Amino acid sequence: MSVIIFKDLNSLYIVLALVYSILACYVYYQLLSLYDTASSSGSIIALNTKKLFVMTCLLTAILRFMSFVSMTILNLAISDFHYDIQTQTSTDADNGFLEEALLVLFDFPDFCCISAYMLLIVVWADAYLKSRRHWLSSYRFRQAWILLYLIANILLYTAQVTLYSLLFLPDISQGIETVLIYCTLATFNLGLPVLWIVAYLYLEFKVRFYHQ
Numbered sequence: 001m002s003v004i005i006f007k008d009l010n011s012l013y014i015v016l017a018l019v020y021s022i023l024a025c026y027v028y029y030q031l032l033s034l035y036d037t038a039s040s041s042g043s044i045i046a047l048n049t050k051k052l053f054v055m056t057c058l059l060t061a062i063l064r065f066m067s068f069v070s071m072t073i074l075n076l077a078i079s080d081f082h083y084d085i086q087t088q089t090s091t092d093a094d095n096g097f098l099e100e101a102l103l104v105l106f107d108f109p110d111f112c113c114i115s116a117y118m119l120l121i122v123v124w125a126d127a128y129l130k131s132r133r134h135w136l137s138s139y140r141f142r143q144a145w146i147l148l149y150l151i152a153n154i155l156l157y158t159a160q161v162t163l164y165s166l167l168f169l170p171d172i173s174q175g176i177e178t179v180l181i182y183c184t185l186a187t188f189n190l191g192l193p194v195l196w197i198v199a200y201l202y203l204e205f206k207v208r209f210y211h212q
Contacts, residue, residue, distance in 0.1 A: 024061035
């Protein structure tokens with residue numbers, strides 16, 4: 001069994017950036033395939049939930065790629081700040097800024113991943129209704145789900161901007177802010193599967209009720 005040993009973080013960041021660049025190219029190819037399929041049916045301009053989901057995945061991969069590239073550049077520039085990660089021989093201000101910058105760069109795309117997962121629920125709900133016999137209005141349900149998705153995104157990115165803004169305030173402890181950021185991410189990550197189960201039970205009940 002081969003074991004990859006990364007001598008420094010830059011090697012890991014470069015590999016991850018390469019992986020996400022390949023993923024972004026693959027998702028972009030899938031997006032073009034969707035538009036080619038739509039063009040053959042004469043609906044190339046229409047932006048449905050499936051296309052929006054693929055575009056969100058593409059944005060997530062690009063943000064991940066840019067975050068790892070930025071982290072690599074920041075690590076290479078650490079010597080200009082006279083900062084030693086192991087011994088932390090720089091000033092407290094430099095230490096705090098670099099740690100906060102690395103935290104923001106590493107965690108920033110996580111919120112976009114959560115947004116993509118929420119949109120996946122919308123795509124699934126749309127496909128669920130199309131695959132069942134019922135008297136429900138798929139168009140009205142799609143509008144309601146997208147509205148809920150937009151509201152959830154507003155709350156998500158408002159929390160993100162607020163937490164990252166507070167992170168750079170000198171009067172607030174960085175440890176507390178870090179805990180708040182990860183607690184927020186954990187809340188969304190744990191809440192989304194629960195939301196998916198609730199959505200399944202709700203749609204199953206509505207479809208069966210109106211089908212009878």
